[in-house]
Amino acid sequence: MALERGTFLYEIWVARWSLLSGLGITVSSAALTIVIATLLGMILGIGLTYGWRPLRWLIRLYVDVLRGIPVLVLILFAYYGLAMFKINVPPFWAGVIALAAFSTAHIAETIRGGIQSLPQGQTEAAKAIGLQFHQRLAYVIIPLATRRVLPPWMNTCAEIVKNTTLLSIIGVVEFLLSNQQAIARNYLVLQFYLLAAVVYLLINFTISQLGAMLERRYAHFRY
C-alpha cells in the first residue's frame, strides 16, 4: 500500500509527533492522578475507618460531595474557578488536581470498605500479641486489605485513564484532542476516532492484565 497523501497511514505519519505527545500527556496525567489519589485515598480511607468522630465526618463530607459532582464540573472549576480567585494553574495541572480530588474520594471509600470487610479475628490476634495500632496497620491490616481492595482499585485506575479525555475541554492536548486536531486537517473522522478507541482500550487492557498479575501474586492470602 502506497503512502499517498490522504490515506490513513500517511495521515498518521504526518501527525505522529502530535499524536505521540498527546499519548504522553494522557499517560502522564493518568499516572500522576493514580499516584496522588492512591496516596491521599489511603490516608483518607484509614481516617474514615479509624479517625475520631469529627475527623470521620469531615472526610465523609469530602467523599460524598466529591463523588456527587461530575468530573467535568470539577475540571472546569479547577481551571476557571481557581483563575477567578487569581490562582493561575496551568491547564494540565488544573486537570490533574481535579481528577485526583475526584479519584481520591473513590479510593478512600474503597479502602474503608476493604478494611471494614476484614474479619475481626486477625486484628484481635494482632492486639493480643501486643502490637500497637500503627503496627497492626502496617503488618496485618494493610497487607490483608490490599488484597481485597485490588480489584476495585484497578477499576478506578481504568476510570482515571478514560476521564483524562475530559482534559481536552480546558485545552490540554491529550490523546483524544490530538486525534481531533488530526481530523480537523484531513477529515478522516471514523479512522482517527477508531484509533483513539483502540489506544485507550490497549492502555486499560494493560492495566487489567497488571491487576490480574498482582492478584495471582497475592493468591496465597486466602482467608
Next chain:
Amino acid sequence: MSTSKPTPLLQARGVKKSFGDLQILKGIDLDVHQGQVVALIGASGSGKTTFLRCINLLEEYEGGTILLDGEQIGYRVEGENDERRRLSEARVSAQRARIGMVFQSFNLFPHMSAEQNVMLGLTKVRGKPKAEAQEIARHWLARVGLADRRDHYPYQLSGGQQQRVAIARAVAMEPRLLLFDEVTSALDPELVAEVLAVMQDLAKSGMTMLLVSHEMLFVRQVADHVVFMDGGLVAQAGSPAEIFERPSTPRLRQFLGRFHGILSSVT
C-alpha cells in the same frame, strides 16, 4: 483466711460488662495463681468468653478491677473522685503482650507462613533480632509438633495444625498468663486430641493458664481449679473433684448432666 497464699498473678474483683441493655458480667471475682490451670465452664451466654476477653482488653469492662501482677489492666484510677481513665495505646499494648491468647477460630495471619506468624510479635513487640526470633519460633513450632510445617501458610494447614501454630505464637512471647477461648470448638473431632495434648504439655511445664472449655474430660484431668459461671456470675468454684463430684447448685448439676455420659466413663 488466705493470708498464707501469695498474691495471685491475676486478680479480678467485681468485673462488670454490658452490651447495651444486656448485662453480661454482673460482678466476677476470680484469682489465678502462678502455675495454676483454671478452667471456666458454663452454658453459652453465661459470660465466660466475655470475661476472658476483658482480661486482655479485647472488650472494655465497665466496673470492677482486673489486676495482673498487681497492675490494673486497661485503666488507671486517679483524681479525688477516683476517675477511671483508659491507659494509652502503648501501655495497653505492653500489658497485652504479657498475656497470651489462643482463639476459637485460630486467627492466624493468612499472609504469613507459620514461622512468620510466630516471629511477628517477637521482632515487633519484644524487639528481638530476626535470627533470635527465628530460633525461638522454630523451637516452639517443634514443641507443638510442626517443625516440618514452618514454611507452610495457614491455608495449607489443617485446623488442628493451625491451632497449634496459634498456640506456639502465643507461648513464644513468654506470657505471664495464657488465655484459651474454646480453642477446640471449631475443630473436627479427630483433630481435638492433638491440640489438647499440646495444652496438657504446657500445663505440665508450669504455664499459668485460664481456659474456657467445653471439653469436660480435659478440664477434669488438667485443671487445678474449676469455675462454674451462670448468668454473669460465678455460681460455684472449687477443685475438679468438688465441682464434678459434689456440685452444690441445681444449675451446675443440670449443666453437668449434659456431659454425664462422658464424665462417668472415667470414674
